[in-house]
Amino acid sequence: MPKRALSAQEPILGDEDPASPALRARAAGKRGGTGGHPGRAEADRFRQPDSILYPPPPTADQGPSDRSRDWQCECGAGWRHRPIHSRLSAQAGQRGIGGRVSDQEREARRARLEALRSEGVDPFPARVGEWLPIADLRERYEPMDAERLEAEPQSVAVVGRIMASRSFGKLMFLRIVEAGESIQVSAKKNELEEATFRFIRELDVGDFVRFEGDLWRTRTGELTVDAKSVQLLAKSLRGLPEKWHGLSDLEVRYRQRYLDLVVNxxxxxxxxxxxxxxxxxxxxxxxxxxxxxxxxxxxxxxxxxxxxxxxxxxxxxxxxxxxxxxxxxxxxxxxxxxxxxxxxxxxxxxxxxxxxxxxxxxxxxxxxxxxxxxxxxxxxxxxxxxxxxxxxxxxxxxxxxxxxxxxxxxxxRLPLCQAIEEATGIDVLACADADSLRAAVREKKMGSGDSPTWATLVDDLFSDHVEPKLIxxxxxxxxxxxxxxxxxxxxxxxxxxxxxxxxxxxxxxxxxxxxxxxxxxxxxxxxxxxxxxxxxxxxxxxxxxxxxxxxxxxxxxxxxxxxxxxxxxxxxxxxxxxxxxxxxxxxxxxxx
RNA sequence: GGGCGCGUAGCUCAAUUGGCAGAGCAAGGGACUCUUAAUCCCUAGGUUGAAGGUUCGAUUCCUUCCGCGCUCACCA
The missing domain is CATH 3.30.930.10 (Bira Bifunctional Protein; Domain 2)
Structure with missing residues (x-):
């Protein structure tokens, strides 16, 4: 893949501006997650294992002990659950004094956005450098083991939305998702220019980014892009839903389907x-x-x-x-x-x-x-x-x-009237008119018989006694x-x-x-x-x-x-x- | 439209009989070079959907309204 210069390198925040809010801010403590649960009633009715919509019922002290910790084992879905600011947040913000501080996350992100702009970085650039789909990347490089990746450095570029970020001070791991596929990205302080590392550190979960770097494998063997350079593609001003329990509020899932799609x-x-x-x-x-x-x-x-x-x-x-x-x-x-x-x-x-x-x-x-x-x-x-x-x-x-x-x-092929007779014992065709059918319905206690016509009485019998059984x-x-x-x-x-x-x-x-x-x-x-x-x-x-x-x-x-x-x-x-x-x-x- | 249920922090959920509204995650500050729900310390975050009522006192009880879910009716 052809390389190109990285836009993030030049106009990025410099060391000389330690007062910048974006510099003081820090992306920490954000992790990938699995699991989650939906609205209670539907979850109970349609429970399925390993399903976002129908997971096991939540318990207060529930932990992940019974779940795989390997995102690959869950079809790359380890990024599924993230927190958001929903419309409820917007309401809180509009409510006035009481809701002010609950917007702290958005204000912090907006501050970082403004800091980027003041440094000459376009937080919403029009062009994206070349990149390799994560699915293609896996197909091509998953067969290579750690030794080979070290002996023959493989340089790649990937794009995606940041779904998780874990910082160790001088080492960071990010998880990005593109087209439903995810991959881990690392950033190592001692291998990066100060400004580049800081830039990555200032990124938020939810941001769209492009990373270039060489592939390596961690101690657990996970294929990881070791970032050498980074380009911000779109800045997120609102966080994603909660990482572990996810987004289960049905109303929010329907009204803000994009969040549902990102997270579930x-x-x-x-x-x-x-x-x-x-x-x-x-x-x-x-x-x-x-x-x-x-x-x-x-x-x-x-x-x-x-x-x-x-x-x-x-x-x-x-x-x-x-x-x-x-x-x-x-x-x-x-x-x-x-x-x-x-x-x-x-x-x-x-x-x-x-x-x-x-x-x-x-x-x-x-x-x-x-x-x-x-x-x-x-x-x-x-x-x-x-x-x-x-x-x-x-x-x-x-x-x-x-x-x-x-x-x-x-x-x-089952004639409707035959189906009714099998289910109720009533031969509707033998009943010449509405009155005789109504009498039969009431005699067999197969309904109220309140409907006015022969046809509607037949329809009632079918709906009540046949339809539910047609699995x-x-x-x-x-x-x-x-x-x-x-x-x-x-x-x-x-x-x-x-x-x-x-x-x-x-x-x-x-x-x-x-x-x-x-x-x-x-x-x-x-x-x-x-x-x-x-x-x-x-x-x-x-x-x-x-x-x-x-x-x-x-x-x-x-x-x-x-x-x-x-x-x-x-x-x-x-x-x-x-x-x-x-x-x-x-x-x-x-x-x- | 009717019946039943639900609505608490950004998200997921607690809160005894009516007695000071809490936790985890997210957010902000700090530590940390192999994490993947990272961990640890600190901080901030609430008109308990809204409006009334009962009460010394309401998240809790009552009424009305708003929204959502289930269900019935209607339809595919």
Whole structure:
């Protein structure tokens, strides 16, 4: 690697200025750490060993005795936990007199920043000298033993964020992290110019730096860069979260996700896993001849799902618009237009409550395949999930919330009404109307029977008695027509539709049907929805005349699928809450 | 939106029956050339989420509000 002069050498603080705050300051007592724990409730529900999110419960006198002290044994994660100034700190600072002194850390860092500037050092330089990724460095030099490194000096340059600093007065060890990889850096007073050693000593945990130096191995054999020169890349004015217990406050983790990512290995792991999941899905669909398209997010009329929309307004046209709740109706227009296989991955917005499984804006993949029916789509779902799991986790055997789940197909097909009968003994199809079904529900004590219609009673039975048991992958098929206004009627039973929902770990991860393409039936269903809306169901569909006109031009027989990306990632990541897989989940506004 | 729980130093957590709000880490000063939760000495750091109330006295009990979590409802 080519060497270059080090910017930090020249304009760095000189010995002649002992009064400089930056000189008087000292970076000491900062160490690397492992472990940590999350919010109590979730930790208890989803405990896993060696996990940041779900570690063993904390005890007051807990020590590291049962943990490996070798950072390499913990996948290079020894840097994970550091202290921060969170928003709480900011609040404390704004609170007035009482909070003043709690800002001492930031004030000390700011003083060092100003000292650097007064010495002519740019604390936020635009250019970074050449450097070697730490992952590459390890691959190249880890095989070399101490003797060889001494006999054949290997000069390298690395960059990263300082995660730990341990000083022995004349010897310092730092740990820096770059791209999820970490390496130790040493600084030896008797081998460095005074100014350089002082400069390194003044660095804070959280700073971004670049070091050049020769590789050596410590007595414990750890590969270490012995700094010969240093360049400050970006000065940190706020510390990182606590090194041992880490950052576990869920609110801070969600609001300041960057800190979560810096400090919690699992946050980083999930972010990467999500990205790889989406790209694997794209590759799968692309390979099957699907065309990725984009349809409007701002829509004059919403549809394609039963949900309340967000409402917004376009000023120029003085037009009320809705944020889409689904992409369905637009994608079907494209199939009608001859784009036979299309898909879209994007956000839908539903103006409803939040929960472990729901975020108001979430990522949906919808795809439509002409000349196919819902059975073809079942095969597509099986194959897709299988391939994605293999690509991102390397296996079809995953574990979610302690349950071992086998994704290798074929997945069973289980008609919804049959599933209900097996679970409750109630043959819903034998009950001709809502009243007779309600009587059966109450007789068998399988629920309150309060829902108004036959279909909603069926839905209640399914949710209460079947859904929680659907741990292994299964396709629940043939839903009541009233619950599926966009699906084609079943050939065998006009009360049902050709629809299925894949369930994994008791979570509905998708929804698919043979798409309704009969414009008259579609109009009748939409008008029925309109009546429901008038009767107070705010989630019922509006009638979309433009969509009906589309069907009148004829849409080919089509199989369609919607799949919740967030939930799929939850499964693959073994994440207990949707907020763990959304980088910036919806939260209430922060109050001052 | 309903129910339950939580909110204490920058972070992670203590505080007996209502009786002087503490510790570890982080921060500041000092010692230290093989540490990796380094160690040791010293220092500073708090409107106990907010506002009321009860009380001689409230982190503790009551009310309201704010935020978070779990859960129910709704949805994917």
């Amino acid at each position: 290995e699992d946050a980083r792991r999930i972010a990467i896993l999500r990205s790889r999941t989406v790209s694997a899905m794209r590759r799968f669909l692309d390979a099957r001849g699907f065309l990725e398209v984009e349809t409007p997010i701002l829509q004059p009329l919403y549809g394609g799902a039963t949900a309340r929309p967000f409402i917004t307004r376009h000023n120029t046209y003085d037009q009320q618009l809705y944020l889409r709740i689904a992409t369905e109706l637009y994608l079907k227009r494209l199939v009608t237009g001859g784009l036979d296989r299309v898909y879209e991955i994007g956000h839908d917005f539903r103006n409803e409550g939040v929960s472990r499984k729901h975020n108001p804006e979430f990522t949906m993949m919808e795809c439509y395949q002409a000349y196919a029916d819902y059975r073809d789509i079942m095969e597509l779902v099986e194959s897709m999930v299988r391939e994605i799991a293999m690509e991102v986790q390397g296996t079809h055997q995953i574990e979610y919330a302690g349950e071992k789940i086998d994704l290798s197909g074929p997945w069973p 292994q992958p299964v396709f629940i098929t043939d839903h009541p027509v009233e619950l599926s206004p966009l699906a084609k009627r079943s050939q065998e039973d006009p009360r049902l539709v050709e629809r299925f929902e894949p369930y994994i770990a008791a979570m509905e991860v998708g929804n698919a049907f043979s798409e309704l393409n009969d414009p008259d039936d579609q109009r009748a269903r939409m008008e029925e929805q309109l009546q429901n809306h008038a009767d107070g169901d705010e989630e019922a569909h509006p009638v979309d005349e433009d969509f009906l006109r589309t069907l009148e031009h004829a849409m080919p027989p089509t199989g369609g699928l919607g799949m919740g990306i967030d939930r799929l990632v939850m499964l693959l990541a073994d994440a207990p809450n949707i907020r763990e897989v959304i980088l910036f989940p919806h939260l209430r506004p922060e109050t001052s």
